[in-house]
Amino acid sequence: MNTRWDNEIWQLRETVAGLHSALTRYGLVAWTAGNVSARVPGQDLMVIKPSGVDYDDLSADNMVVCDLNGTVVDGEHSPSSDTAAHAYVYRAMPEVGGVVHTHSGYATAWAARGESIPCHLTAQADEFGGEIPAGPFALIGGDDIGKGIVATLSGHRSPAVLMRNHGVFTIGKDARAAVKAAVMCEDVARTAHLARALGPPVPMAQADIDALYHRYQNVYGQRPASTSS
Amino acid sequence: MNTRWDNEIWQLRETVAGLHSALTRYGLVAWTAGNVSARVPGQDLMVIKPSGVDYDDLSADNMVVCDLNGTVVDGEHSPSSDTAAHAYVYRAMPEVGGVVHTHSGYATAWAARGESIPCHLTAQADEFGGEIPAGPFALIGGDDIGKGIVATLSGHRSPAVLMRNHGVFTIGKDARAAVKAAVMCEDVARTAHLARALGPPVPMAQADIDALYHRYQNVYGQRPASTSS
Amino acid sequence: MNTRWDNEIWQLRETVAGLHSALTRYGLVAWTAGNVSARVPGQDLMVIKPSGVDYDDLSADNMVVCDLNGTVVDGEHSPSSDTAAHAYVYRAMPEVGGVVHTHSGYATAWAARGESIPCHLTAQADEFGGEIPAGPFALIGGDDIGKGIVATLSGHRSPAVLMRNHGVFTIGKDARAAVKAAVMCEDVARTAHLARALGPPVPMAQADIDALYHRYQNVYGQRPASTSS
Amino acid sequence: MNTRWDNEIWQLRETVAGLHSALTRYGLVAWTAGNVSARVPGQDLMVIKPSGVDYDDLSADNMVVCDLNGTVVDGEHSPSSDTAAHAYVYRAMPEVGGVVHTHSGYATAWAARGESIPCHLTAQADEFGGEIPAGPFALIGGDDIGKGIVATLSGHRSPAVLMRNHGVFTIGKDARAAVKAAVMCEDVARTAHLARALGPPVPMAQADIDALYHRYQNVYGQRPASTSS
Numbered sequence: 001m002n003t004r005w006d007n008e009i010w011q012l013r014e015t016v017a018g019l020h021s022a023l024t025r026y027g028l029v030a031w032t033a034g035n036v037s038a039r040v041p042g043q044d045l046m047v048i049k050p051s052g053v054d055y056d057d058l059s060a061d062n063m064v065v066c067d068l069n070g071t072v073v074d075g076e077h078s079p080s081s082d083t084a085a086h087a088y089v090y091r092a093m094p095e096v097g098g099v100v101h102t103h104s105g106y107a108t109a110w111a112a113r114g115e116s117i118p119c120h121l122t123a124q125a126d127e128f129g130g131e132i133p134a135g136p137f138a139l140i141g142g143d144d145i146g147k148g149i150v151a152t153l154s155g156h157r158s159p160a161v162l163m164r165n166h167g168v169f170t171i172g173k174d175a176r177a178a179v180k181a182a183v184m185c186e187d188v189a190r191t192a193h194l195a196r197a198l199g200p201p202v203p204m205a206q207a208d209i210d211a212l213y214h215r216y217q218n219v220y221g222q223r224p225a226s227t228s229s
Numbered sequence: 230m231n232t233r234w235d236n237e238i239w240q241l242r243e244t245v246a247g248l249h250s251a252l253t254r255y256g257l258v259a260w261t262a263g264n265v266s267a268r269v270p271g272q273d274l275m276v277i278k279p280s281g282v283d284y285d286d287l288s289a290d291n292m293v294v295c296d297l298n299g300t301v302v303d304g305e306h307s308p309s310s311d312t313a314a315h316a317y318v319y320r321a322m323p324e325v326g327g328v329v330h331t332h333s334g335y336a337t338a339w340a341a342r343g344e345s346i347p348c349h350l351t352a353q354a355d356e357f358g359g360e361i362p363a364g365p366f367a368l369i370g371g372d373d374i375g376k377g378i379v380a381t382l383s384g385h386r387s388p389a390v391l392m393r394n395h396g397v398f399t400i401g402k403d404a405r406a407a408v409k410a411a412v413m414c415e416d417v418a419r420t421a422h423l424a425r426a427l428g429p430p431v432p433m434a435q436a437d438i439d440a441l442y443h444r445y446q447n448v449y450g451q452r453p454a455s456t457s458s
Numbered sequence: 459m460n461t462r463w464d465n466e467i468w469q470l471r472e473t474v475a476g477l478h479s480a481l482t483r484y485g486l487v488a489w490t491a492g493n494v495s496a497r498v499p500g501q502d503l504m505v506i507k508p509s510g511v512d513y514d515d516l517s518a519d520n521m522v523v524c525d526l527n528g529t530v531v532d533g534e535h536s537p538s539s540d541t542a543a544h545a546y547v548y549r550a551m552p553e554v555g556g557v558v559h560t561h562s563g564y565a566t567a568w569a570a571r572g573e574s575i576p577c578h579l580t581a582q583a584d585e586f587g588g589e590i591p592a593g594p595f596a597l598i599g600g601d602d603i604g605k606g607i608v609a610t611l612s613g614h615r616s617p618a619v620l621m622r623n624h625g626v627f628t629i630g631k632d633a634r635a636a637v638k639a640a641v642m643c644e645d646v647a648r649t650a651h652l653a654r655a656l657g658p659p660v661p662m663a664q665a666d667i668d669a670l671y672h673r674y675q676n677v678y679g680q681r682p683a684s685t686s687s
Numbered sequence: 688m689n690t691r692w693d694n695e696i697w698q699l700r701e702t703v704a705g706l707h708s709a710l711t712r713y714g715l716v717a718w719t720a721g722n723v724s725a726r727v728p729g730q731d732l733m734v735i736k737p738s739g740v741d742y743d744d745l746s747a748d749n750m751v752v753c754d755l756n757g758t759v760v761d762g763e764h765s766p767s768s769d770t771a772a773h774a775y776v777y778r779a780m781p782e783v784g785g786v787v788h789t790h791s792g793y794a795t796a797w798a799a800r801g802e803s804i805p806c807h808l809t810a811q812a813d814e815f816g817g818e819i820p821a822g823p824f825a826l827i828g829g830d831d832i833g834k835g836i837v838a839t840l841s842g843h844r845s846p847a848v849l850m851r852n853h854g855v856f857t858i859g860k861d862a863r864a865a866v867k868a869a870v871m872c873e874d875v876a877r878t879a880h881l882a883r884a885l886g887p888p889v890p891m892a893q894a895d896i897d898a899l900y901h902r903y904q905n906v907y908g909q910r911p912a913s914t915s916s
Contacts, residue, residue, distance in 0.1 A: 030642060105652055113657050167581070192341070195341035208366075211370075349799045350799060350852055409718055419792050420799065423796035444828060561874070566882075624808070651884075655885065
């Protein structure tokens with residue numbers, strides 16, 4: 001199948017390639033260790049970063065189109081080594097339109113300790129609705145990482161999971177929302193780290209966290225919340 | 230009301246849009262979480278960042294003009310979700326010409342613990358005149374944040390307040406002075422964090438803090454202190 | 459000997475000069491304290507950074523070609539003050555095609571304590587196959603640093619060694635692989651530092667570390683693992 | 688006196704203006720809080736940054752020429768508020784050709800605790816010859832800061848002093864050497880901070896520190912050590 005002549009997929013290739021610049025801009029990735037994907041709306045396909053290609057060299061042209069089993073449908077490169085995890089999430093969570101994976105440092109430090117990030121910040125209540133949960137340890141190479149992501153995030157407010165000893169996976173209604181969640185996850189993980197380093201943060205009331213979350217998901221930004229930025 | 234043909238307001242739109250670059254340059258903001266506003270001199274109006282618009286996309290054109298109740302007077306976008314807090318400050322503190330809000334990491338870590346930053350640095354004595362005070366917790370959506378800012382900063386030397394579990398608000402005689410205070414607040418919060426992480430800082434005498442503050446407010450820079458940079 | 463007319467060496471000069479940009483981009487070096495070299499394949503020669511030249515001023519033209527005793531063969535500048543260490547590694551480890559030296563901050567902090575970095579991250583298992591070992595203290599000016607690098611890395615999975623009270627040396631099949639190892643070493647050292655700062659990381663099973671290492675060395679990227687990026 | 692037509696002074700204005708870019712590039716300064724000066728060789732004059740002017744706006748044209756009492760000789764702007772300290776150093780230390788002042792974060796954290804940085808790194812032995820000393824607290828506005836700098840650095844190997852509760856002053860044979868010392872001071876202060884945060888660094892033998900210092904001052908770089916980079 002050649003998807004190059006499908007205009008929607010081509011635009012999605014451009015979007016996915018371009019969104020990686022937020023990963024480098026915010027320092028979420030070193031070398032090539034982080035990736036963004038997007039579901040092709042209405043098709044059992046996804047667009048994902050090629051494996052081991054420099055961020056500076058990403059373009060619509062070298063993105064890879066896979067089916068939702070992770071099999072390459074179009075593209076000259078091998079897809080990200082994390083493709084199986086992305087694909088599993090799209091199969092299991094039909095509401096998800098974008099997935100991002102990073103090893104961003106502060107969030108991954110929480111993941112190395114297997115600790116969820118408790119919610120002591122209004123920004124975390126807004127975006128994550130409470131704690132950012134730690135997920136299980138899982139080896140790459142099958143569906144274990146995908147299963148761990150889905151088991152942790154299904155029914156959870158947070159669009160981010162801290163996979164133990166590994167790093168961050170985020171989801172969103174589209175790829176941009178998942179990238180936003182990855183950026184905010186590291187920002188919140190950093191501030192929470194810095195706060196706790198010098199003493200205990202002041203707890204927030206659950207009712208306040210709930211109020212902030214519901215407000216943010218409904219009124220923030222120029223458009224419906226989960227696509228705004 | 231169409232304020233586009235008012236030359237002073239147009240210049241203020243350009244100034245406010247441009248000042249956001251200091252927030253990104255100094256790493257004070259992630260995604261769209263931070264905003265600058267300016268009072269329109271002599272009118273009950275303010276110019277403020279639109280909600281949820283990328284910093285790269287800010288320009289005079291998409292700034293929003295509101296009255297001091299936060300109602301949009303001119304602009305195609307929704308104003309910042311923090312508009313009510315900015316507006317409250319302008320209503321309550323007529324000497325304030327600019328307001329800035331960020332979640333800059335080190336300062337917000339102090340805010341998460343509900344701690345004021347004690348003054349152990351000459352740079353803090355210069356700009357803040359002593360401690361940078363912690364303010365109360367307040368929910369977004371009404372005047373509570375504005376009231377907390379005003380209650381903390383009225384009669385205080387510091388142009389910055391650390392709103393508990395939330396982040397930083399700064400004030401200034403104009404928007405540039407408020408941006409400077411936001412930049413210096415994070416710089417001071419970072420150094421104070423690093424100092425205390427390895428042991429107690431050496432206290433400064435109150436008389437020295439007073440002398441530094443009075444000197445800086447009166448003689449620093451090419452122009453009167455609070456507008457210099 | 460004038461190697462300027464040797465096309466392969468000229469290309470290697472360009473490669474080595476260009477790779478230094480990764481050291482500055484990732485903040486691994488201050489001023490001129492860090493260097494990259496490459497072995498000239500099939501010749502007893504190496505290309506290395508000139509001593510004390512700004513990173514912005516590096517080009518193919520000012521790289522230095524030395525023999526594997528560190529004697530300058532071609533070049534108008536003095537070679538890096540670390541040339542003897544690079545040369546020793548090339549003499550002792552024929553499989554090594556590139557060497558990098560930095561004082562990157564987090565990794566050098568582990569080196570200052572003389573501590574190896576234990577493996578609590580999948581990214582570390584991938585690239586380093588387990589701990590990143592601390593090496594001995596050695597003075598510059600002879601073969602002691604080279605001997606310490608070789609003694610530590612011979613037969614070790616890790617391409618990086620933390621030389622005590624000094625900094626990082628990394629090796630690779632070519633200069634790009636050694637630069638990648640230097641970038642990943644600092645990234646892993648930082649995350650490990652942040653993790654341990656707030657409590658003990660969760661241990662990883664040796665079998666999981668082994669499985670990750672073998673997979674990554676064999677299947678990651680578009681090309682064989684050690685040259686991919 | 689109009690020094691614009693003196694070619695040597697004009698070149699020094701360009702050099703001093705340009706060297707400030709290293710302060711911003713390495714993140715040593717926030718807003719306008721840091722400055723570089725150079726002695727005019729063979730004349731009782733110095734070139735220094737204007738007060739409160741943005742780093743982006745510095746040029747040869749707006750540098751200020753002062754005599755060694757800090758009185759403006761040529762220039763349309765007020766000189767740096769730290770001019771008296773620079774001038775005192777030039778009067779007291781004829782071998783000094785450049786002075787730099789910053790509040791760089793890690794170094795200033797040591798200064799806030801009034802602690803010297805012990806030497807646990809070869810890079811520190813190279814550049815500073817041992818510890819980086821803490822200096823006294825001194826108020827701005829007279830010769831007290833200058834006296835504190837000179838009292839601490841006279842006869843000391845280190846070109847950097849950590850003025851208590853204040854920040855860093857560095858000296859060099861020219862302005863570039865002083866800037867290098869400021870960059871290396873923050874780099875060393877950061878690594879020393881990170882090392883000690885997780886445990887005690889391994890001590891270095893005084894003989895090793897001495898050997899490194901003497902070698903570096905005599906053989907490093909393309910030119911005599913104190914001007915190399």
